[in-house]
Amino acid sequence: MSEPLSNRMGSYPSRAAPPYAQGSSANLADILERVLDKGIVIAGDIRIDLLDIELLTIKIRLLVASVDKAREMGIDWWEHDPSLSSGARDDRSLAEQNRRLRAELNALRRDRGIPEVDAEPHGTTRRRADQDDDEHE
């Protein structure tokens, strides 16, 4: 299968419909990932810290496959750190953070000879503990 490259440089049909069909209908996320992340990076005179752009790109990636949808939903997503706005993911990372803190705490306790705390409290034990607390108060 080897079609000739009929459209060599300089031989583009000048009046034909533009061969780029994306136009204004292209998905914004697709456009952003190209204009922010691809293309040639040349230092302009106006230096915008590239890190800012990277950060921006990451934010976009984390947050929305469809930026349009976000806006549609009236979500002011720049205001909220995306890593804090995703419920499920957050629970996990918080739990993980909790676990690590607890482990660290226990290591410290061990060093000082203090009894360790329960490393992985279960939902039920936690509830019981809560109740106990209530009763004590």
Next chain:
Amino acid sequence: MTTSTSEPVTYAYAVARAHPDLAPSLTGLVGVSGAPVHLISEGAGEEGGGDVVLVVSPVSAADFGEEGLRRHLEDLDWLEAVARAHHAVVEAVAARTPALPLRLATVYLDDASARGMLRSAVRLFSERLDHLAGQVEWGVKIYVEATAEAAPESAPAADLTPGRAYLSARRRRRNDLEASYRAAQEAADRVGDVARAYATDRAAHRPQQGVLAGDAGENVFNDAFRVPRGRSEAFRAGAAGAGHGLAGVRVEVTGPWAPYSFAVPQEDEGTRGTDDARSAADTAGADGSDGSDGVVRGATP
């Protein structure tokens, strides 16, 4: 936004091969901030140069200066408007002549300074333009559809305790998901086959993730392919069919795009595209991958 009375600055969209139709086609084209679009030429008379132009607009220094940009880039409406305008100009240019898109918000103090940049890199640009002539970019995304709740199929056996029923449903769901990931891998392999047949290069994009994209499924594959114009339709059709017969998988093809993802040679950013490096990159892009590198494993179970 108050526009200062200071001189405008120069916003650059793309480097392009000079073409007689280019300047006329820019007449009436609206760039970022509604600015008119024009060309800056450089290199006339130099060998390898002479016919490379820079596509630019005069824009407000208040909006596109360092501080203005920093402020504006956090504003989604502004960002979208600029991104779409930037993209529209790039497309208009690339529709006429080979073009290298620049990254959003490449701004010079004035046309003279932009011309200086063009002069300093005219040979590189010229080489790259030759390399990309007559080629377009296609995007291919593969989604694993969220079938999680979709198939309760066999109602949980009545004799199971609630706990067992729950576990069994969970297991089934996980199996469905694993099957979907395998199907996505298969689709990715097929895209790889299509690429080997028609594409000349491949660029990985990170999968688009979105907590709000509930209905779109999970994007597990998001690559761009460079395809000669003449094979464009064959590639599109082949890629679009990659999900055929695969359950739980959706394949989305976008394009043709201007060659955003291939404007810079991919593996040799340091050495900047000697012929050897380029053909090596071509080979690697076309068939160096076994098609399995693009799909991420089911990110989080």
